[in-house]
Amino acid sequence: MIQKRSTWQKTAVREALEATPGFVSAQELYQQLLLQGQKIGLTTVYRALADLAQQGEADALSSADSETKYRSCTTEHHHHLICRRCGVAVEFELPGFEAAAEALAGKEGFTQVSHTIELYGICVNCGVSD
Ligand SMILES: [Zn+2]
Ligand SMILES: [Zn+2]
Ligand SMILES: [Zn+2]
Incomplete structure (x- = not known):
């Protein structure tokens, strides 16, 4: 199936993503779009998400088991605190860490250093037990 690369599809994907509080898979987002009555293909959703991630408009998170x-996401550098159960994500900054990481890399003679910090836990909503 050949699909034209059109912008409304990407816009629809971006809007659906913005309306979602936590991390979602392409499959989940695709289901949401279908429910909204969008005529969009799963392949298009995958491609649009990959594009958004590449352009820094979305965070991509890959884990071994899913x-x-x-x-x-904001395009500025930040880290995530992610709920293992519901996938909700909180963004945070660690200015102290940034400076320390830069100093350490510089000391070792490294350039173009980058990092990703993702902390996993159970959020307030999911942590409430009966
Ligand atoms: Zn983020
Ligand atoms: Zn949660
Ligand atoms: Zn950082």
Whole structure:
């Protein structure tokens, strides 16, 4: 199946992603779009998400046991605190760490250093037990 690369599809994917509080897989987002009555293919959703991630408009999170999940994101550097159960993500900054990491890499003679920090836990909502 050949699909034209059109912008409304990407816009629809971006909007659906922005409306989602946590990380979602392409499959989940595709289901949401279908429910909204969007005529969009799963392949298009995958491609749009990959594009958004590449352009820094979305975070891509891949874990060993599941498919890649995406989240609408600020393009500025930040880290994530992610709920293992519901996938909700909180963004945070660690200015002290940034400086320390830069100093350490510089000391070792490394350039173009980058990092990703993702902390996993159980969020307030999921942590409430009966
Ligand atoms: Zn983020
Ligand atoms: Zn949770
Ligand atoms: Zn950082």
